[in-house]
Amino acid sequence: MxxxxxxxxxxxxxxxxxxxxxxxxxxxxxxxxxxxxxxxxxxxxxxxxxxxxxxxxxxxxxxxxxxxxxxxxxxxxxxxxxxxxxxxxxxxxxxxxxxxxxxxxxxxxxxxxxxxxxxxxxxxxxxxxxxxxxxxxxxxxxxxxxxxxxxxxxxxxxxxxxxxxxxxxxxxxxxxxxxxGVGLWQVAATGVAAHAGLDPEAGSSAVHALAALTCHLVGLADPAAGTTVNVGVLAGGTRANVVAEHARLEIDVRARTASEAERVGSALAAWAPPDPRVRLHVTGGWNRPPxxxxxxxxxxxxxxxxxxxxxxxxxxxxxxxxxxxxxxxxxxxxxxxxxxxxxxxxxxxxxxxxxxxxxxxxxxxxxxxxxxxxx
Ligand SMILES: [Zn+2]
The missing domain is CATH 3.40.630.10 (Zn peptidases)
Structure with missing residues (x-):
């Protein structure tokens, strides 16, 4: 040539x-x-x-x-x-x-x-x-x-x-x-707002739920297998003294193999907040397969x-x-x-x-x- x-x-x-x-x-x-x-x-x-x-x-x-x-x-x-x-x-x-x-x-x-x-x-x-x-x-x-x-x-x-x-x-x-492969997810959490001092038990924090989910997701990474997890956005709440009603996550996952892609995707799907009063709305998925x-x-x-x-x-x-x-x-x-x-x-x-x-x-x-x- x-x-x-x-x-x-x-x-x-x-x-x-x-x-x-x-x-x-x-x-x-x-x-x-x-x-x-x-x-x-x-x-x-x-x-x-x-x-x-x-x-x-x-x-x-x-x-x-x-x-x-x-x-x-x-x-x-x-x-x-x-x-x-x-x-x-x-x-x-x-x-x-x-x-x-x-x-x-x-x-x-x-x-x-x-x-x-x-x-x-x-x-x-x-x-x-x-x-x-x-x-x-x-x-x-x-x-x-x-x-x-x-x-x-x-x-x-x-x-x-x-x-x-x-x-x-x-x-x-x-x-x-x-x-x-590239997996992109968005998670919106809806909890129950309450006064953080007067009435904390009445509330259920969307921020706390998604903080727990963040820890769970980070634990799913497996660098040796080429699987990475990045919670690129974690946002929520309004004030320090308010139990947060709303929070959201944006997640980027990369995997080298179909089995790793499946493992992370199903672990995310199976996760439930510690407090069942928080509701999750999950969108996204594997945008491009490995x-x-x-x-x-x-x-x-x-x-x-x-x-x-x-x-x-x-x-x-x-x-x-x-x-x-x-x-x-x-x-x-x-x-x-x-x-x-x-x-x-x-x-x-x-x-x-x-x-x-x-x-x-x-x-x-x-x-x-x-x-x-x-x-
Ligand atoms: Zn290009």
Missing amino acids: EEVRDWAAERLDEIVDDLAVLVDTETPSTDSVLLADGRAVLTGWVLESWTDAAASTLPGPVLQVDTPGSLPGTVVLLGHIDTVFDAGTVARRPFSVTDGIARGPGVFDMKAGLVQGVSAVAALDALGIPRPTVRLIVNEDEEVGTVASRDAMVAAATGCTAVLVLEPGAEAGTVKTARK WQASATWLVDRARAVTASLGVPFDAREVGGGSDGNILAAAGLPVLDGLGASGGGAHAEHEYVVLDDLPVRIALLAGLVAGSPPAR
Whole structure:
């Protein structure tokens, strides 16, 4: 895939221009008007860049763009166009390049990944390298849990040969081969208010109940098994001398295995407050299931391609979930973290290393062009 790397290196200025357009087209997860504009810009650009491409918008909404290939099978390039940055961020902090470092809202997570994926396929076709059919699948609610787009995304990927996830990478030769599952719960407690001095027995504290639940939850963590529990919000009560009527918790749980996910989820469901007068209202659950391992053939191919490009290979397991978790749980071979090299996802200092783009594009091209083992 050296020829793809060289192709991309020669066109780096144009590729960076494409990235600038996508970054400066704002797409906050919560703004459906801006998201529709962003989808239109992305669709137009992909249709221009790919051979015989056809686009459709599925419920969710999910953008699907197919370009037919000469090899058997269909490889999915999976991404999201939404970002965690509110409308107006681009006006304050537009796309910029300084000393080979690109910045701007969503540049790393994951507009550079989208640019790499589309460029990789364009490079294969420009160089006449045979490939299977490629299906780009892009949703608009990944940063808010992939609720509306989940079913259409899974349906669009079902039956495909492999899923290459364009989420941010790390260094030039790094891929992600496992991600923890992510469980998100909210607990609202309602107790009985009373005067803390005159009439304490008449009251039942929602704050005390959720403090007890917090201790219980913290005890469910098992760092050796990769299970973490974070009570990120614990709020409630009104005054020191009032038995609290209301309190609430927000919980983030990460688990590496389905059995650990099940253990924590059922322990939370089974818990009851020491004082039965406190009522709990529990919402949430496992937002993304644990993804334990990439298909071996995908990891082997990534290793071979990075070796041919002369960059060190590194397969990582990470705590953050992605839509790769969802498609792996649907039985598809997934390799993740194939987006840009850089850092600072979701933060103001988010950045992309432009010199690594050609290598990352070549890695994607090698994964797209490589066929799966015969079954
Ligand atoms: Zn992302």
